[in-house]
Amino acid sequence: MKRHKIRNTLLLFSMLLFPVTLNYLSPYLIVQGSFAGIVSGSAAFFLTLFLFSLFFGRAYCGWICPAGAVQDCCVHINNKAASRKQNLIKYFIWVPWLTAVIAGFISAGGIKEFNPVFLTDYGVSASSLQGCIIYMFVVILIAVISLSFGKRSFCHSICWMAPFMILGSKIKSKLGYPSLHVKTDSSACVNCKKCDANCPMSIQVSEIVKSDKKRIDNVECILCGKCEEICPKKAVKLSVR
Missing domain, CATH: 3.30.70.20 (Alpha-Beta Plaits)
Structure with a gap:
C-alpha cells in the first residue's frame, strides 16, 4: 500500500535525523530553560504537538516520531504485545515533570525569552562528544525497553510527549468535530x-x-x-x- 510506504519512509528519515532533532524533543531542556525563564525549542515543539493532536490525535507517534521508528525496528526481534499496565507509568513521570516546569517559570519570574536553540550548538543536538553520548543513551534506552517489555513499550510507559497528545485526543473526541x-x-x-x-x-x-x-x-x-x-x-x- 502506498500510504504504508510513505509512513515507513517518514519514520526512516526521522530516525536518521534524530542526532539533529534530539534536543527539540528533550524534556530536560524544558525544565532547565524554565528556571532561567527561557522557552526552549523543545517547549515550543511540545506545545505544537498538543495543537497538532487536537486534529490528528497521536498520528505523530505513528508517522514521524524517531523513537517510534526505533521501536518498529525492534518489533522484528520481539513482537510480544505490551501489557496494558504500562500505560499508567507515563503519567507518574509526566505530572511531576510538568509541575517542575511550572515551578521553574514561577521561580524565574515568568517567561523572559524564547530560544529555539537553547543549549544546542548550531541547531544540532549531537554536535559534541557529550551530545553523542546522550543520543546513544536515549536510543539504547528506547530499544532496551521495547525489546524487554514488548511492542512500543517506550510509547506506553515513559514517553514524555504522549500525555500531551492523549489530552488533545480526548478533547477532539469529546467535542466531536472532524478530525x-x-x-x-x-x-x-x-x-x-x-x-x-x-x-x-x-x-x-x-x-x-x-x-x-x-x-x-x-x-x-x-x-x-x-x-x-x-x-x-x-x-x-x-x-x-
Whole structure:
C-alpha cells in the first residue's frame, strides 16, 4: 500500500535525523530553560504537538516520531504485545515533570525569552562528544525497553510527549468535530483478529470493532493505519469525517 510506504519512509528519515532533532524533543531542556525563564525549542515543539493532536490525535507517534521508528525496528526481534499496565507509568513521570516546569517559570519570574536553540550548538543536538553520548543513551534506552517489555513499550510507559497528545485526543473526541480517527464497521468484521496481531500499540482492535462504537477512541491508538492495511474486509478505516 502506498500510504504504508510513505509512513515507513517518514519514520526512516526521522530516525536518521534524530542526532539533529534530539534536543527539540528533550524534556530536560524544558525544565532547565524554565528556571532561567527561557522557552526552549523543545517547549515550543511540545506545545505544537498538543495543537497538532487536537486534529490528528497521536498520528505523530505513528508517522514521524524517531523513537517510534526505533521501536518498529525492534518489533522484528520481539513482537510480544505490551501489557496494558504500562500505560499508567507515563503519567507518574509526566505530572511531576510538568509541575517542575511550572515551578521553574514561577521561580524565574515568568517567561523572559524564547530560544529555539537553547543549549544546542548550531541547531544540532549531537554536535559534541557529550551530545553523542546522550543520543546513544536515549536510543539504547528506547530499544532496551521495547525489546524487554514488548511492542512500543517506550510509547506506553515513559514517553514524555504522549500525555500531551492523549489530552488533545480526548478533547477532539469529546467535542466531536472532524478530525483524524479510525472508523469501524462491525458488520464487515469476520473476527480474523489480524488487526490485533498487527497493531503496533497492542490494542485489541477486534473487540472495539465488535462493540459497534463506530470509531476507535483508545488513547493509545497512534493512527498508523496498520489495522486498515491488514484487514481483509476493510472493517476499519482512517477517516476525518
